Amino acid sequence: MPMPLSLKESFQWPFSLCADILISALHDEAAAAANIDAQEKIRDEIGVRKTRAVIDMRRVRAISREAREYYANERTASIQRATALLVGSKLTKVIANFFMGLNKPVSPTRMFTNPDEALAWLATFPDE
Amino acid sequence: MTHVADRYDELLSLIHALASGDLAFRLRVPKAGEPGVHDDLEAVFLGLNMLAEELEATTVRRDAYQTALDELQRTQAQLVQSAKLAALGELAAGVGHEMNQPLQVICNHIEELPHLVEERDHEEILRSADEMQDAVGRASEVIRQLRTFARDAVRSEREHIDVGAMVHDSLVLFREDLRVRGIEVILDLADDLPPIHGNPIEVQQVITNLVLNARDAVTGRENATITLRTSVEPGAVLIDIQDTGPGVLPELRKQIFNPFFTSKSEENGTGLGLTISEQIMRRHGGTLTLRNNEPPGAHFTLRFPAEAP
Amino acid sequence: MKLLFVDDEAPIRRIVQRGLGRSGHEVILAADGEEAWEQFCAAPHSFDIVFTDIRMPRLDGVSFLRRLRAAGHEVPCVLITGHLPKEQWTEEPGDVLAFLEKPFRITRMLEIIEQIAESA
Numbered sequence: 001m002p003m004p005l006s007l008k009e010s011f012q013w014p015f016s017l018c019a020d021i022l023i024s025a026l027h028d029e030a031a032a033a034a035n036i037d038a039q040e041k042i043r044d045e046i047g048v049r050k051t052r053a054v055i056d057m058r059r060v061r062a063i064s065r066e067a068r069e070y071y072a073n074e075r076t077a078s079i080q081r082a083t084a085l086l087v088g089s090k091l092t093k094v095i096a097n098f099f100m101g102l103n104k105p106v107s108p109t110r111m112f113t114n115p116d117e118a119l120a121w122l123a124t125f126p127d128e
Numbered sequence: 129m130t131h132v133a134d135r136y137d138e139l140l141s142l143i144h145a146l147a148s149g150d151l152a153f154r155l156r157v158p159k160a161g162e163p164g165v166h167d168d169l170e171a172v173f174l175g176l177n178m179l180a181e182e183l184e185a186t187t188v189r190r191d192a193y194q195t196a197l198d199e200l201q202r203t204q205a206q207l208v209q210s211a212k213l214a215a216l217g218e219l220a221a222g223v224g225h226e227m228n229q230p231l232q233v234i235c236n237h238i239e240e241l242p243h244l245v246e247e248r249d250h251e252e253i254l255r256s257a258d259e260m261q262d263a264v265g266r267a268s269e270v271i272r273q274l275r276t277f278a279r280d281a282v283r284s285e286r287e288h289i290d291v292g293a294m295v296h297d298s299l300v301l302f303r304e305d306l307r308v309r310g311i312e313v314i315l316d317l318a319d320d321l322p323p324i325h326g327n328p329i330e331v332q333q334v335i336t337n338l339v340l341n342a343r344d345a346v347t348g349r350e351n352a353t354i355t356l357r358t359s360v361e362p363g364a365v366l367i368d369i370q371d372t373g374p375g376v377l378p379e380l381r382k383q384i385f386n387p388f389f390t391s392k393s394e395e396n397g398t399g400l401g402l403t404i405s406e407q408i409m410r411r412h413g414g415t416l417t418l419r420n421n422e423p424p425g426a427h428f429t430l431r432f433p434a435e436a437p
Numbered sequence: 438m439k440l441l442f443v444d445d446e447a448p449i450r451r452i453v454q455r456g457l458g459r460s461g462h463e464v465i466l467a468a469d470g471e472e473a474w475e476q477f478c479a480a481p482h483s484f485d486i487v488f489t490d491i492r493m494p495r496l497d498g499v500s501f502l503r504r505l506r507a508a509g510h511e512v513p514c515v516l517i518t519g520h521l522p523k524e525q526w527t528e529e530p531g532d533v534l535a536f537l538e539k540p541f542r543i544t545r546m547l548e549i550i551e552q553i554a555e556s557a
Contacts, residue, residue: 233448236449
Protein backbone atom coordinates (compact mmCIF):
# COMPACT_ATOMS: atom_id res chain seq x y z
CA MET A 1 0.00 0.00 0.00
CA PRO A 2 1.33 3.41 -0.84
CA MET A 3 2.18 5.62 2.08
CA PRO A 4 0.11 8.80 2.38
CA LEU A 5 1.93 12.02 2.97
CA SER A 6 -0.43 13.81 5.23
CA LEU A 7 -2.69 12.86 8.04
CA LYS A 8 -5.74 14.00 6.19
CA GLU A 9 -5.18 11.41 3.55
CA SER A 10 -4.56 8.75 6.12
CA PHE A 11 -8.25 8.63 6.88
CA GLN A 12 -8.83 7.07 3.51
CA TRP A 13 -5.94 4.79 4.08
CA PRO A 14 -6.31 1.20 5.16
CA PHE A 15 -5.24 1.88 8.62
CA SER A 16 -7.68 4.35 10.12
CA LEU A 17 -8.68 6.30 12.34
CA CYS A 18 -11.84 8.19 12.88
CA ALA A 19 -10.85 10.90 15.29
CA ASP A 20 -14.31 12.33 15.48
CA ILE A 21 -15.74 9.36 17.28
CA LEU A 22 -13.16 9.73 19.99
CA ILE A 23 -14.34 13.09 21.03
CA SER A 24 -17.30 12.66 23.28
CA ALA A 25 -18.09 14.34 26.55
CA LEU A 26 -17.48 11.33 28.61
CA HIS A 27 -15.41 8.81 26.78
CA ASP A 28 -16.86 5.68 28.28
CA GLU A 29 -16.82 2.00 27.51
CA ALA A 30 -19.66 2.26 25.03
CA ALA A 31 -17.75 4.84 23.06
CA ALA A 32 -14.67 2.67 23.14
CA ALA A 33 -16.62 -0.29 21.85
CA ALA A 34 -18.07 1.84 19.10
CA ASN A 35 -14.61 2.93 18.08
CA ILE A 36 -13.35 -0.60 17.90
CA ASP A 37 -16.45 -1.60 15.93
CA ALA A 38 -15.59 1.10 13.42
CA GLN A 39 -12.00 -0.09 13.18
CA GLU A 40 -13.18 -3.61 12.66
CA LYS A 41 -15.42 -2.54 9.80
CA ILE A 42 -12.65 -0.62 8.11
CA ARG A 43 -10.35 -3.57 8.53
CA ASP A 44 -12.86 -5.88 6.89
CA GLU A 45 -13.55 -3.49 4.07
CA ILE A 46 -9.93 -3.19 3.25
CA GLY A 47 -9.17 -6.80 3.76
CA VAL A 48 -6.25 -6.69 6.16
CA ARG A 49 -6.02 -8.85 9.24
CA LYS A 50 -5.11 -6.06 11.58
CA THR A 51 -5.02 -2.28 11.37
CA ARG A 52 -2.09 -0.03 11.98
CA ALA A 53 -3.91 2.89 13.56
CA VAL A 54 -3.24 6.52 14.20
CA ILE A 55 -5.51 7.55 17.03
CA ASP A 56 -5.87 11.30 16.94
CA MET A 57 -6.68 12.14 20.53
CA ARG A 58 -5.61 15.76 20.47
CA ARG A 59 -9.13 16.89 21.29
CA VAL A 60 -9.90 14.33 23.97
CA ARG A 61 -10.86 15.90 27.29
CA ALA A 62 -11.28 12.86 29.52
CA ILE A 63 -11.47 9.11 29.30
CA SER A 64 -13.12 6.74 31.70
CA ARG A 65 -11.33 3.85 33.28
CA GLU A 66 -13.60 1.35 31.59
CA ALA A 67 -12.86 2.87 28.20
CA ARG A 68 -9.14 2.60 28.82
CA GLU A 69 -9.53 -1.00 29.83
CA TYR A 70 -11.55 -1.72 26.74
CA TYR A 71 -8.84 -0.29 24.52
CA ALA A 72 -6.35 -2.56 26.18
CA ASN A 73 -8.42 -5.72 26.00
CA GLU A 74 -8.08 -8.74 23.75
CA ARG A 75 -10.68 -7.68 21.28
CA THR A 76 -8.86 -4.47 20.52
CA ALA A 77 -5.55 -6.29 20.35
CA SER A 78 -7.03 -8.71 17.85
CA ILE A 79 -7.86 -5.82 15.55
CA GLN A 80 -4.92 -3.48 16.05
CA ARG A 81 -1.46 -4.45 14.89
CA ALA A 82 0.12 -1.25 16.20
CA THR A 83 -1.27 1.99 17.56
CA ALA A 84 0.15 5.48 17.35
CA LEU A 85 -1.47 7.89 19.79
CA LEU A 86 -1.45 11.43 18.52
CA VAL A 87 -1.36 13.89 21.41
CA GLY A 88 -0.90 17.64 21.80
CA SER A 89 -1.54 19.31 25.12
CA LYS A 90 -0.18 18.25 28.46
CA LEU A 91 -3.62 16.98 29.32
CA THR A 92 -3.70 14.62 26.36
CA LYS A 93 -0.22 13.44 27.24
CA VAL A 94 -1.42 12.63 30.74
CA ILE A 95 -4.25 10.58 29.30
CA ALA A 96 -1.98 8.73 26.89
CA ASN A 97 0.52 7.97 29.64
CA PHE A 98 -2.14 6.63 31.93
CA PHE A 99 -3.33 4.38 29.16
CA MET A 100 0.06 3.02 28.27
CA GLY A 101 1.33 2.74 31.83
CA LEU A 102 -1.65 1.43 33.75
CA ASN A 103 -3.58 -0.44 31.11
CA LYS A 104 -0.58 -1.87 29.27
CA PRO A 105 -2.08 -2.47 25.86
CA VAL A 106 -0.89 -5.69 24.29
CA SER A 107 -0.21 -4.41 20.81
CA PRO A 108 2.66 -1.94 20.34
CA THR A 109 1.52 1.55 21.32
CA ARG A 110 3.49 4.78 21.21
CA MET A 111 2.78 8.44 21.76
CA PHE A 112 3.53 11.09 19.09
CA THR A 113 3.01 14.80 18.74
CA ASN A 114 3.98 14.78 15.06
CA PRO A 115 1.65 12.91 12.70
CA ASP A 116 4.38 12.18 10.17
CA GLU A 117 6.51 10.52 12.77
CA ALA A 118 3.49 8.52 13.81
CA LEU A 119 2.94 7.28 10.28
CA ALA A 120 6.62 6.53 9.82
CA TRP A 121 6.62 4.39 12.92
CA LEU A 122 3.51 2.52 11.86
CA ALA A 123 5.05 1.83 8.47
CA THR A 124 7.77 -0.18 10.15
CA PHE A 125 5.17 -2.82 10.94
CA PRO A 126 4.73 -5.23 8.04
CA ASP A 127 1.43 -5.70 6.30
CA GLU A 128 -0.59 -8.52 7.69
CA MET B 129 -2.78 33.23 33.66
CA THR B 130 -4.04 30.77 36.25
CA HIS B 131 -1.55 28.19 37.28
CA VAL B 132 -1.80 25.19 39.48
CA ALA B 133 -0.44 27.21 42.37
CA ASP B 134 -3.52 29.39 42.26
CA ARG B 135 -5.72 26.42 42.84
CA TYR B 136 -4.03 24.76 45.82
CA ASP B 137 -7.27 24.90 47.78
CA GLU B 138 -8.97 22.67 45.26
CA LEU B 139 -6.03 20.29 45.23
CA LEU B 140 -6.07 20.06 48.97
CA SER B 141 -9.76 19.30 49.00
CA LEU B 142 -9.14 16.36 46.70
CA ILE B 143 -6.34 15.11 48.89
CA HIS B 144 -8.44 15.45 52.03
CA ALA B 145 -11.37 13.70 50.40
CA LEU B 146 -9.27 10.73 49.29
CA ALA B 147 -7.56 10.51 52.62
CA SER B 148 -10.88 10.38 54.42
CA GLY B 149 -12.06 7.57 52.20
CA ASP B 150 -14.24 9.54 49.83
CA LEU B 151 -12.75 7.97 46.76
CA ALA B 152 -15.45 9.27 44.45
CA PHE B 153 -14.36 12.87 44.81
CA ARG B 154 -13.25 14.53 41.58
CA LEU B 155 -11.94 17.90 40.64
CA ARG B 156 -13.54 20.05 38.06
CA VAL B 157 -11.10 20.11 35.21
CA PRO B 158 -10.92 23.59 33.69
CA LYS B 159 -10.47 23.89 30.01
CA ALA B 160 -7.22 25.28 28.71
CA GLY B 161 -8.28 28.29 26.78
CA GLU B 162 -10.81 29.24 29.42
CA PRO B 163 -9.92 32.75 30.43
CA GLY B 164 -6.31 32.50 31.41
CA VAL B 165 -6.08 28.84 32.29
CA HIS B 166 -2.64 27.37 31.94
CA ASP B 167 -1.98 24.14 30.17
CA ASP B 168 -0.47 22.60 33.30
CA LEU B 169 -3.57 23.26 35.31
CA GLU B 170 -5.89 21.11 33.31
CA ALA B 171 -3.29 18.36 32.92
CA VAL B 172 -2.57 18.21 36.63
CA PHE B 173 -6.22 18.28 37.59
CA LEU B 174 -7.17 15.57 35.13
CA GLY B 175 -4.19 13.47 36.13
CA LEU B 176 -5.22 13.66 39.75
CA ASN B 177 -8.78 12.71 38.86
CA MET B 178 -7.54 9.72 36.98
CA LEU B 179 -5.37 8.69 39.91
CA ALA B 180 -8.36 8.98 42.20
CA GLU B 181 -10.33 6.82 39.81
CA GLU B 182 -7.63 4.16 39.89
CA LEU B 183 -7.50 4.29 43.65
CA GLU B 184 -11.25 3.84 43.85
CA ALA B 185 -11.17 0.88 41.51
CA THR B 186 -8.34 -0.77 43.37
CA THR B 187 -10.17 -0.36 46.64
CA VAL B 188 -13.32 -1.86 45.23
CA ARG B 189 -11.33 -4.80 43.95
CA ARG B 190 -9.59 -5.25 47.24
CA ASP B 191 -12.92 -5.24 49.07
CA ALA B 192 -14.24 -7.85 46.68
CA TYR B 193 -11.20 -10.03 47.32
CA GLN B 194 -11.64 -9.62 51.04
CA THR B 195 -15.25 -10.70 50.83
CA ALA B 196 -14.31 -13.69 48.73
CA LEU B 197 -11.58 -14.59 51.17
CA ASP B 198 -13.95 -14.36 54.11
CA GLU B 199 -16.40 -16.56 52.27
CA LEU B 200 -13.70 -19.11 51.53
CA GLN B 201 -12.59 -19.18 55.11
CA ARG B 202 -16.14 -19.72 56.24
CA THR B 203 -16.55 -22.55 53.77
CA GLN B 204 -13.31 -24.07 54.90
CA ALA B 205 -14.44 -23.96 58.51
CA GLN B 206 -17.71 -25.60 57.51
CA LEU B 207 -15.90 -28.34 55.67
CA VAL B 208 -13.62 -29.05 58.56
CA GLN B 209 -16.67 -29.18 60.76
CA SER B 210 -18.34 -31.48 58.31
CA ALA B 211 -15.32 -33.74 58.34
CA LYS B 212 -15.49 -33.84 62.09
CA LEU B 213 -19.15 -34.75 61.96
CA ALA B 214 -18.41 -37.46 59.45
CA ALA B 215 -15.78 -38.81 61.80
CA LEU B 216 -18.29 -38.61 64.59
CA GLY B 217 -20.70 -40.61 62.50
CA GLU B 218 -18.08 -43.29 62.06
CA LEU B 219 -17.51 -43.25 65.74
CA ALA B 220 -21.18 -43.57 66.54
CA ALA B 221 -21.47 -46.51 64.20
CA GLY B 222 -18.45 -48.07 65.81
CA VAL B 223 -19.91 -47.67 69.25
CA GLY B 224 -23.19 -49.13 68.05
CA HIS B 225 -21.46 -52.24 66.76
CA GLU B 226 -19.40 -52.66 69.86
CA MET B 227 -22.29 -52.30 72.26
CA ASN B 228 -24.58 -54.67 70.40
CA GLN B 229 -22.73 -57.78 71.30
CA PRO B 230 -22.37 -57.28 75.04
CA LEU B 231 -25.95 -56.12 75.28
CA GLN B 232 -27.21 -59.13 73.40
CA VAL B 233 -25.37 -61.46 75.72
CA ILE B 234 -26.62 -59.72 78.83
CA CYS B 235 -30.15 -59.47 77.49
CA ASN B 236 -30.46 -63.10 76.62
CA HIS B 237 -28.87 -64.33 79.83
CA ILE B 238 -31.28 -62.26 81.87
CA GLU B 239 -34.16 -63.70 79.92
CA GLU B 240 -32.92 -67.13 80.76
CA LEU B 241 -32.35 -66.55 84.44
CA PRO B 242 -35.90 -67.25 85.65
CA HIS B 243 -35.85 -70.58 83.83
CA LEU B 244 -32.49 -71.51 85.28
CA VAL B 245 -33.68 -70.64 88.77
CA GLU B 246 -36.76 -72.78 88.30
CA GLU B 247 -34.62 -75.60 87.01
CA ARG B 248 -32.23 -75.06 89.93
CA ASP B 249 -29.34 -75.25 87.49
CA HIS B 250 -26.79 -73.52 89.73
CA GLU B 251 -23.82 -74.28 87.56
CA GLU B 252 -25.44 -72.67 84.57
CA ILE B 253 -26.57 -69.67 86.63
CA LEU B 254 -23.00 -69.01 87.71
CA ARG B 255 -21.79 -69.43 84.18
CA SER B 256 -24.36 -66.93 82.98
CA ALA B 257 -23.24 -64.51 85.64
CA ASP B 258 -19.66 -64.82 84.42
CA GLU B 259 -20.59 -64.24 80.83
CA MET B 260 -22.64 -61.20 81.77
CA GLN B 261 -19.73 -59.91 83.78
CA ASP B 262 -17.47 -60.23 80.75
CA ALA B 263 -20.02 -58.50 78.59
CA VAL B 264 -20.27 -55.61 81.01
CA GLY B 265 -16.51 -55.37 80.96
CA ARG B 266 -16.47 -55.14 77.20
CA ALA B 267 -19.16 -52.49 77.22
CA SER B 268 -17.29 -50.47 79.83
CA GLU B 269 -14.20 -50.57 77.74
CA VAL B 270 -16.13 -49.02 74.87
CA ILE B 271 -17.51 -46.31 77.12
CA ARG B 272 -14.08 -45.57 78.45
CA GLN B 273 -12.85 -45.08 74.93
CA LEU B 274 -15.72 -42.73 74.24
CA ARG B 275 -14.66 -40.49 77.09
CA THR B 276 -11.41 -39.85 75.31
CA PHE B 277 -13.29 -38.43 72.38
CA ALA B 278 -15.65 -36.46 74.56
CA ARG B 279 -12.83 -34.37 75.93
CA ASP B 280 -12.41 -30.97 74.41
CA ALA B 281 -9.60 -31.42 71.92
CA VAL B 282 -8.80 -27.74 71.66
CA ARG B 283 -8.37 -27.05 75.32
CA SER B 284 -6.62 -30.28 76.02
CA GLU B 285 -3.14 -29.93 77.34
CA ARG B 286 -0.18 -31.83 76.14
CA GLU B 287 0.87 -34.74 78.23
CA HIS B 288 2.91 -37.91 78.22
CA ILE B 289 1.46 -40.51 75.94
CA ASP B 290 2.05 -44.23 76.09
CA VAL B 291 2.02 -44.97 72.42
CA GLY B 292 1.52 -48.70 72.74
CA ALA B 293 -1.52 -48.27 74.95
CA MET B 294 -2.92 -45.66 72.61
CA VAL B 295 -2.61 -47.92 69.58
CA HIS B 296 -4.34 -50.63 71.56
CA ASP B 297 -7.11 -48.30 72.64
CA SER B 298 -7.70 -47.04 69.12
CA LEU B 299 -8.84 -50.47 68.17
CA VAL B 300 -11.34 -50.91 70.98
CA LEU B 301 -14.02 -48.96 69.20
CA PHE B 302 -13.58 -50.86 65.99
CA ARG B 303 -12.87 -54.37 67.06
CA GLU B 304 -16.37 -55.64 66.29
CA ASP B 305 -16.52 -53.74 63.05
CA LEU B 306 -13.20 -55.13 61.88
CA ARG B 307 -14.10 -58.63 62.92
CA VAL B 308 -17.38 -58.56 61.09
CA ARG B 309 -15.66 -57.30 57.96
CA GLY B 310 -13.32 -60.25 58.22
CA ILE B 311 -10.29 -58.04 58.69
CA GLU B 312 -7.36 -59.48 60.57
CA VAL B 313 -5.45 -57.10 62.77
CA ILE B 314 -1.82 -57.79 63.55
CA LEU B 315 -0.31 -55.92 66.47
CA ASP B 316 3.44 -55.75 66.68
CA LEU B 317 4.01 -53.48 69.66
CA ALA B 318 7.50 -52.90 70.98
CA ASP B 319 8.22 -53.18 74.68
CA ASP B 320 9.75 -50.28 76.55
CA LEU B 321 8.68 -47.64 74.12
CA PRO B 322 9.60 -44.18 75.43
CA PRO B 323 6.60 -41.93 75.95
CA ILE B 324 5.95 -39.05 73.63
CA HIS B 325 4.71 -35.59 74.47
CA GLY B 326 1.52 -34.59 72.80
CA ASN B 327 -2.19 -33.93 72.74
CA PRO B 328 -3.74 -37.37 73.30
CA ILE B 329 -6.95 -36.54 71.50
CA GLU B 330 -5.16 -35.38 68.41
CA VAL B 331 -2.80 -38.33 68.37
CA GLN B 332 -5.77 -40.62 68.84
CA GLN B 333 -7.46 -38.89 65.96
CA VAL B 334 -4.53 -39.51 63.65
CA ILE B 335 -4.21 -43.18 64.51
CA THR B 336 -7.95 -43.69 64.19
CA ASN B 337 -7.98 -41.94 60.84
CA LEU B 338 -5.25 -44.19 59.47
CA VAL B 339 -6.89 -47.31 60.85
CA LEU B 340 -10.19 -46.37 59.24
CA ASN B 341 -8.47 -45.69 55.93
CA ALA B 342 -6.79 -49.07 56.15
CA ARG B 343 -10.10 -50.67 57.04
CA ASP B 344 -11.78 -49.18 54.01
CA ALA B 345 -8.87 -50.20 51.80
CA VAL B 346 -9.01 -53.87 52.68
CA THR B 347 -12.72 -54.45 53.18
CA GLY B 348 -13.98 -57.12 50.85
CA ARG B 349 -10.55 -58.26 49.75
CA GLU B 350 -8.97 -61.67 50.11
CA ASN B 351 -6.52 -61.74 52.97
CA ALA B 352 -7.70 -58.47 54.48
CA THR B 353 -5.07 -57.53 57.03
CA ILE B 354 -4.09 -54.42 58.91
CA THR B 355 -0.77 -54.39 60.69
CA LEU B 356 0.03 -51.93 63.46
CA ARG B 357 3.61 -51.74 64.58
CA THR B 358 5.40 -49.56 67.08
CA SER B 359 9.15 -49.17 67.12
CA VAL B 360 11.85 -46.87 68.37
CA GLU B 361 14.70 -45.10 66.60
CA PRO B 362 17.27 -42.75 68.07
CA GLY B 363 15.22 -39.77 69.20
CA ALA B 364 11.97 -40.94 67.67
CA VAL B 365 9.01 -43.21 68.25
CA LEU B 366 7.38 -44.72 65.19
CA ILE B 367 3.94 -46.11 64.52
CA ASP B 368 3.51 -48.02 61.28
CA ILE B 369 0.10 -48.75 59.86
CA GLN B 370 0.12 -51.10 56.95
CA ASP B 371 -2.70 -52.68 55.00
CA THR B 372 -3.06 -55.29 52.29
CA GLY B 373 -5.22 -53.05 50.18
CA PRO B 374 -4.62 -51.72 46.69
CA GLY B 375 -2.03 -49.23 47.88
CA VAL B 376 -1.60 -45.70 46.59
CA LEU B 377 -0.91 -45.18 42.89
CA PRO B 378 2.54 -43.66 42.28
CA GLU B 379 1.12 -40.62 40.55
CA LEU B 380 -1.16 -39.90 43.51
CA ARG B 381 1.40 -40.26 46.25
CA LYS B 382 1.91 -36.52 46.60
CA GLN B 383 -1.74 -35.59 46.22
CA ILE B 384 -3.22 -37.70 48.95
CA PHE B 385 -2.26 -35.15 51.58
CA ASN B 386 -4.00 -32.37 49.70
CA PRO B 387 -7.24 -31.07 51.13
CA PHE B 388 -10.34 -32.55 49.51
CA PHE B 389 -8.44 -35.24 47.64
CA THR B 390 -10.34 -38.44 48.07
CA SER B 391 -10.78 -41.67 46.20
CA LYS B 392 -13.84 -42.57 48.23
CA SER B 393 -17.34 -41.78 47.13
CA GLU B 394 -19.04 -38.60 48.30
CA GLU B 395 -20.67 -40.05 51.39
CA ASN B 396 -17.65 -41.91 52.61
CA GLY B 397 -14.82 -39.46 52.48
CA THR B 398 -14.49 -35.74 52.87
CA GLY B 399 -10.87 -35.96 51.86
CA LEU B 400 -9.65 -34.03 54.86
CA GLY B 401 -8.50 -36.92 57.03
CA LEU B 402 -4.92 -37.13 55.83
CA THR B 403 -4.57 -33.38 55.56
CA ILE B 404 -5.63 -32.86 59.15
CA SER B 405 -3.56 -35.81 60.29
CA GLU B 406 -0.46 -34.39 58.67
CA GLN B 407 -1.09 -31.03 60.27
CA ILE B 408 -1.42 -32.64 63.66
CA MET B 409 1.82 -34.53 63.18
CA ARG B 410 3.61 -31.36 62.20
CA ARG B 411 2.27 -29.57 65.26
CA HIS B 412 3.75 -32.36 67.31
CA GLY B 413 7.11 -31.90 65.66
CA GLY B 414 6.71 -35.16 63.80
CA THR B 415 5.89 -36.45 60.35
CA LEU B 416 3.34 -38.56 58.52
CA THR B 417 4.79 -40.28 55.52
CA LEU B 418 3.67 -42.79 52.96
CA ARG B 419 6.21 -45.44 52.28
CA ASN B 420 6.67 -47.42 49.12
CA ASN B 421 4.22 -50.16 48.31
CA GLU B 422 6.57 -53.01 49.11
CA PRO B 423 4.81 -55.35 49.84
CA PRO B 424 1.65 -54.17 48.09
CA GLY B 425 -0.70 -52.04 50.11
CA ALA B 426 -0.52 -48.69 51.81
CA HIS B 427 2.10 -48.20 54.48
CA PHE B 428 1.98 -45.05 56.56
CA THR B 429 4.53 -44.12 59.17
CA LEU B 430 3.93 -41.74 62.04
CA ARG B 431 7.12 -40.39 63.48
CA PHE B 432 7.07 -38.64 66.85
CA PRO B 433 10.05 -37.05 68.55
CA ALA B 434 10.76 -39.05 71.70
CA GLU B 435 10.59 -37.29 75.03
CA ALA B 436 13.94 -36.22 76.35
CA PRO B 437 14.69 -38.57 79.26
CA MET C 438 -40.65 -76.25 64.95
CA LYS C 439 -37.27 -77.00 63.49
CA LEU C 440 -35.19 -73.88 63.11
CA LEU C 441 -31.87 -73.04 61.54
CA PHE C 442 -30.08 -70.31 63.50
CA VAL C 443 -27.03 -68.70 61.90
CA ASP C 444 -24.80 -66.30 63.83
CA ASP C 445 -21.04 -66.04 64.04
CA GLU C 446 -20.95 -65.60 67.82
CA ALA C 447 -20.86 -68.76 69.89
CA PRO C 448 -22.33 -67.31 73.13
CA ILE C 449 -25.36 -66.11 71.21
CA ARG C 450 -25.81 -69.40 69.40
CA ARG C 451 -25.66 -71.28 72.65
CA ILE C 452 -28.15 -69.14 74.46
CA VAL C 453 -30.61 -69.06 71.58
CA GLN C 454 -30.53 -72.84 71.29
CA ARG C 455 -31.19 -73.19 74.99
CA GLY C 456 -33.86 -70.51 75.13
CA LEU C 457 -35.82 -71.73 72.12
CA GLY C 458 -35.22 -75.30 73.11
CA ARG C 459 -37.09 -74.69 76.34
CA SER C 460 -40.15 -73.84 74.32
CA GLY C 461 -39.89 -77.12 72.52
CA HIS C 462 -38.22 -75.97 69.33
CA GLU C 463 -35.36 -77.84 67.75
CA VAL C 464 -32.54 -75.46 66.85
CA ILE C 465 -29.78 -76.35 64.40
CA LEU C 466 -26.82 -74.00 64.59
CA ALA C 467 -24.39 -72.63 62.01
CA ALA C 468 -21.57 -70.14 62.42
CA ASP C 469 -21.60 -68.61 58.95
CA GLY C 470 -23.37 -68.71 55.62
CA GLU C 471 -21.39 -71.63 54.23
CA GLU C 472 -22.00 -73.80 57.24
CA ALA C 473 -25.67 -72.78 57.15
CA TRP C 474 -25.90 -73.90 53.54
CA GLU C 475 -24.37 -77.26 54.39
CA GLN C 476 -26.73 -77.75 57.33
CA PHE C 477 -29.74 -76.77 55.29
CA CYS C 478 -28.91 -78.99 52.36
CA ALA C 479 -28.42 -81.95 54.67
CA ALA C 480 -32.18 -81.91 55.30
CA PRO C 481 -33.70 -79.26 53.05
CA HIS C 482 -37.38 -79.88 53.65
CA SER C 483 -37.23 -80.35 57.37
CA PHE C 484 -36.68 -76.72 58.37
CA ASP C 485 -39.64 -74.53 59.28
CA ILE C 486 -37.82 -71.22 59.67
CA VAL C 487 -34.35 -69.86 59.02
CA PHE C 488 -32.95 -67.13 61.28
CA THR C 489 -29.75 -65.58 60.07
CA ASP C 490 -27.44 -62.76 61.06
CA ILE C 491 -26.26 -60.55 58.22
CA ARG C 492 -22.61 -59.88 58.76
CA MET C 493 -20.64 -63.07 59.03
CA PRO C 494 -17.32 -64.26 57.66
CA ARG C 495 -17.14 -66.53 54.60
CA LEU C 496 -20.72 -66.12 53.43
CA ASP C 497 -22.90 -63.34 54.76
CA GLY C 498 -26.57 -63.61 55.59
CA VAL C 499 -27.98 -61.89 52.54
CA SER C 500 -25.91 -63.98 50.15
CA PHE C 501 -26.96 -67.15 51.98
CA LEU C 502 -30.62 -66.23 51.61
CA ARG C 503 -30.15 -65.49 47.94
CA ARG C 504 -28.60 -68.86 47.46
CA LEU C 505 -31.52 -70.50 49.22
CA ARG C 506 -34.04 -68.75 47.04
CA ALA C 507 -32.07 -69.37 43.89
CA ALA C 508 -32.18 -73.06 44.66
CA GLY C 509 -35.93 -72.83 44.87
CA HIS C 510 -36.34 -73.16 48.61
CA GLU C 511 -39.26 -71.21 49.96
CA VAL C 512 -38.62 -71.66 53.65
CA PRO C 513 -39.61 -68.56 55.71
CA CYS C 514 -36.57 -66.48 56.57
CA VAL C 515 -35.89 -63.95 59.28
CA LEU C 516 -32.97 -61.54 58.92
CA ILE C 517 -31.19 -60.41 62.07
CA THR C 518 -29.99 -56.84 61.73
CA GLY C 519 -28.17 -54.46 63.94
CA HIS C 520 -25.21 -53.24 61.99
CA LEU C 521 -26.65 -50.74 59.61
CA PRO C 522 -29.97 -48.97 59.41
CA LYS C 523 -32.02 -50.31 56.52
CA GLU C 524 -31.47 -47.19 54.47
CA GLN C 525 -27.79 -47.97 54.25
CA TRP C 526 -28.09 -51.49 52.94
CA THR C 527 -26.35 -51.82 49.66
CA GLU C 528 -28.18 -54.97 48.65
CA GLU C 529 -31.79 -55.99 48.66
CA PRO C 530 -32.22 -59.04 50.85
CA GLY C 531 -35.05 -60.32 48.76
CA ASP C 532 -38.03 -62.11 50.11
CA VAL C 533 -37.74 -61.98 53.88
CA LEU C 534 -40.63 -62.53 56.21
CA ALA C 535 -39.43 -60.50 59.13
CA PHE C 536 -36.52 -58.57 60.55
CA LEU C 537 -35.11 -59.06 64.00
CA GLU C 538 -33.09 -56.18 65.39
CA LYS C 539 -30.08 -56.67 67.59
CA PRO C 540 -29.93 -56.87 70.49
CA PHE C 541 -32.98 -59.12 70.46
CA ARG C 542 -34.83 -60.96 73.17
CA ILE C 543 -35.58 -64.65 73.06
CA THR C 544 -39.22 -63.75 73.72
CA ARG C 545 -39.26 -61.67 70.54
CA MET C 546 -37.96 -64.63 68.58
CA LEU C 547 -40.71 -66.76 70.05
CA GLU C 548 -43.29 -64.18 69.01
CA ILE C 549 -42.04 -64.20 65.44
CA ILE C 550 -42.06 -67.99 65.38
CA GLU C 551 -45.64 -67.87 66.65
CA GLN C 552 -46.67 -65.41 63.93
CA ILE C 553 -45.10 -67.47 61.18
CA ALA C 554 -46.69 -70.65 62.48
CA GLU C 555 -50.14 -69.02 62.50
CA SER C 556 -49.89 -67.65 59.01
CA ALA C 557 -48.74 -70.96 57.57
